[in-house]
Amino acid sequence: xxxxxxxxxxxxxxxxxxxxxxxxxxxxxxxxxxxxxxxxxxxxxxxxxxxxxxxxxxxxxxxxxxxxxxxxxxxxxxxxxxxxxxxxxxxxxxxxxxxxxxxxxxxxxxxxxxxxxxxxxxxxxxxxxxxxxxxxxxxxxxxx
Amino acid sequence: xxxxxxxxxxxxxxxxxxxxxxxxxxxxxxxxxxxxxxxxxxxxxxxxxxxxxxxxxxxxxxxxxxxxxxxxxxxxxxxxxxxxxxxxxxxxxxxxxxxxxxxxxxxxxxxxxxxxxxxxxxxxxxxxxxxxxxxxxxxxxxxx
DNA sequence: ATATAAATGCAAAAATATTGCATTTATAGT
DNA sequence: ACTATAAATGCAATATTTTTGCATTTATAT
Numbered sequence: 001x002x003x004x005x006x007x008x009x010x011x012x013x014x015x016x017x018x019x020x021x022x023x024x025x026x027x028x029x030x031x032x033x034x035x036x037x038x039x040x041x042x043x044x045x046x047x048x049x050x051x052x053x054x055x056x057x058x059x060x061x062x063x064x065x066x067x068x069x070x071x072x073x074x075x076x077x078x079x080x081x082x083x084x085x086x087x088x089x090x091x092x093x094x095x096x097x098x099x100x101x102x103x104x105x106x107x108x109x110x111x112x113x114x115x116x117x118x119x120x121x122x123x124x125x126x127x128x129x130x131x132x133x134x135x136x137x138x139x140x141x142x143x144x
Numbered sequence: 145x146x147x148x149x150x151x152x153x154x155x156x157x158x159x160x161x162x163x164x165x166x167x168x169x170x171x172x173x174x175x176x177x178x179x180x181x182x183x184x185x186x187x188x189x190x191x192x193x194x195x196x197x198x199x200x201x202x203x204x205x206x207x208x209x210x211x212x213x214x215x216x217x218x219x220x221x222x223x224x225x226x227x228x229x230x231x232x233x234x235x236x237x238x239x240x241x242x243x244x245x246x247x248x249x250x251x252x253x254x255x256x257x258x259x260x261x262x263x264x265x266x267x268x269x270x271x272x273x274x275x276x277x278x279x280x281x282x283x284x285x286x287x288x
Numbered sequence: 289a290t291a292t293a294a295a296t297g298c299a300a301a302a303a304t305a306t307t308g309c310a311t312t313t314a315t316a317g318t
Numbered sequence: 319a320c321t322a323t324a325a326a327t328g329c330a331a332t333a334t335t336t337t338t339g340c341a342t343t344t345a346t347a348t
Contacts, residue, residue, distance in 0.1 A: 020324090022314065022325085023314095041305080051327090054306075071219060078305090092266050112276055119247070121280050122236050122238070122279065123281050123284035127277050130255075131273050134266050134267070134271075136265050137265060137267050140267035166296075196297050198297075198337075199295075199296055199297070202296085221304075223336095292345100293345095294344085295345090298341090299338100300338085306332075307332075308330095308332100310328095310329090314325080
């Protein structure tokens with residue numbers, strides 16, 4: 001019964017990245033794993049008891065380098081972070097209330113190679129971000 | 145000889161948006177028009193003589209609402225702004241030095257309608273952003 | 289030329305992110 | 319299990335980015 005691969009074997013991921021499995025770190029990772037949406041550093045500080053903001057910011061950077069989380073930009077004045085899965089998903093973001101939804105259709109990888117071929121200045125593409133901005137049902141009803 | 149449509153008829157654009165063509169505003173628009181890359185508020189404050197940062201931030205927001213500029217996120221801790229053209233272009237950004245290049249291939253609009261059809265929570269999509277992150281030639285040579 | 293609303297500048301503050309350093313903690317090796 | 323070690327944390331201070339209130343200036347329509 002314990003043979004499942006554990007999509008959230010954070011200890012293993014951390015070890016692979018040369019990072020220690022500290023309590024604050026595990027707490028943040030579990031928070032992100034539970035959350036339906038990418039979370040801001042501030043939200044993390046508020047949600048995890050007794051954690052310091054410096055710890056959160058530093059941690060997120062390390063986790064990003066280790067490719068355990070990724071940073072996404074929603075056009076706000078702060079970042080958001082989510083657990084990095086390898087499903088190349090992106091987001092649909094409400095420009096009114098900020099709610100977000102994952103989307104899974106993406107053919108940008110094909111685009112990427114075309115883009116690279118067309119560029120004289122760039123040597124390689126590592127990743128891309130694709131976000132759609134619109135109005136969720138609720139905000140759409142509340143007039144324009 | 146003066147019958148060209150003037151891609152930078154900022155006065156006209158501003159009027160259409162109900163905005164006044166003030167000197168600071170024209171200076172910022174011309175700066176953005178001249179620049180090869182999206183500029184940060186800070187860079188604008190430094191480049192335009194005697195302009196106040198509050199003016200720049202407020203102005204950029206208004207210009208964005210009026211659809212004269214658009215905000216782009218490069219994964220830095222600050223925003224960038226560029227003149228909004230209607231060519232649906234996106235960017236290739238060097239994750240090492242920050243240099244950026246415009247790219248013009250994009251089929252995300254087709255994607256957008258598929259995405260919307262697939263979503264139960266969203267009513268419409270207004271726009272999207274697509275950015276590719278990689279290494280420019282110079283940074284690519286400087287080791288990994 | 290003038291009245292008016294809009295935009296600006298200034299000063300202060302709020303929000304977001306980073307740094308240095310002393311202390312604590314997870315981990316590898318015994 | 320114990321210990322040495324490097325890594326991570328907490329704390330306090332600071333830096334950077336963005337926003338706000340209000341008095342003054344400016345562009346525009348009349």
